Amino acid sequence: MFEETELLELFQRTLACDYDDDDAWEAVNALRASGARQVFDKAAEWLRSENPLERARAADILGQIGVGPGKKHAFPAEACDLLLTLLLNESHARAAASALVALGHIEDPRALPPIYRFVAHEDPVLRHAVAFALGCFAKDSAALPGLMVLMSDTDEDVRDWATFSLGVWGDLDSARVREALARRLGDDFDNVRLEAIAGLAKRNDKRVLPALIETLDATRGAPDAKLAEAACLMLGLRREPRHWKGPDYALALRHQFGCDAAPVWQ
Template identity: 35%
Template structure:
């Protein structure tokens, strides 16, 4: 890709479907290359009559490596988003604004939290993820209760782990509400978020997860974050369990046990 010209890379970026790997290799090369030529080519795509081209324009502008272009990239996407109607383009624009971390995106994306398409609502989660102001957090709280499981999962992750420094009763309640989710990973994200905030309500649900027949690494991470030494026997029991566990799980479990044992000494 490094030997390709910018027009050649743009042509490759437009090929295939949304997940075409060659297209994304070209987009990543454009990100790395940056500069005015790439910026102008992406802006041209962003204002195309083709929704495919507009989406790819947003994908390219989202992560240009040139620091001096970041604000200009956000300017262009924010301006174009106001009149955009196509779902894939709205998603690309919302995700792109998340990468650009421009605070102006928050009030622009906030109305899209109620968009009928879950892909757009997922884009709003990604767009809000870097921000900590009350509007962004409130939007993520609402999306943590979304009808779509993937949207709920990512919003819960955004609140629980990514926004660890934010701690309000409403945010904690939103995480607590996710502890009854049927999806074990979603429950795990909520467990970690509550444990990081030392919410005492998480102890018993966490204990049940550690006692279950299938324990995921998020539950172990939550046990370490909560720092309640009453969980040590359960962690040691997991260590001695004959069940299958990969090396990553074992390493996280070892760290959690060592951490809690250090609190006992």
């Protein structure tokens, strides 16, 4: 519980001009961590504010109120109801994006149809929020069509999160999923390619080998953790060999699979 003055001060601290301000997020996290009804009620009040930043911060708080180590959301159904109402009536991109992310955190299936309304939105900030939100449902086949669309988005950050969500965060596995991941092996954005490699290796799909070997060969020193994990998965190794560098993994993959095939995206 907070004293009333402390509660109001924390809420005011969330309103820094820069949405990504560290102090503002520290206040958001303190309010979330309390899990208190008084915080929920104040956030619910802010959802009706004329100030879009207040609505956005209210959504940020409600999405994870009470969540912490060993603790679940304190008011999931109530928060979902309020956030759905906000989302269906929201015209400000920042507030709508916060509502989308918050609904993803809560993982109530009722949110999926409203989330899908924003898959093709013109604002990449909103599409990125959709990629995150659908990623929270990545084990649910209902999220698959939206994530596959966003994996081909014009915005690289949207493609990155959607590819990570489907390939790494989720466990869905089918010919469609693997084909979608294989198409991203030739992406112009390095992070997207890395997520596609990780996703295909997780599914033990050998189409990943040319891209994985090529990337490891070009790595100086120890490879990125995801690359090392992908290589170990393909090699059937339970742990990363000590002192191996990228080319060591690449050599082991060539030896085991006898491959130096052309990339699948050519």
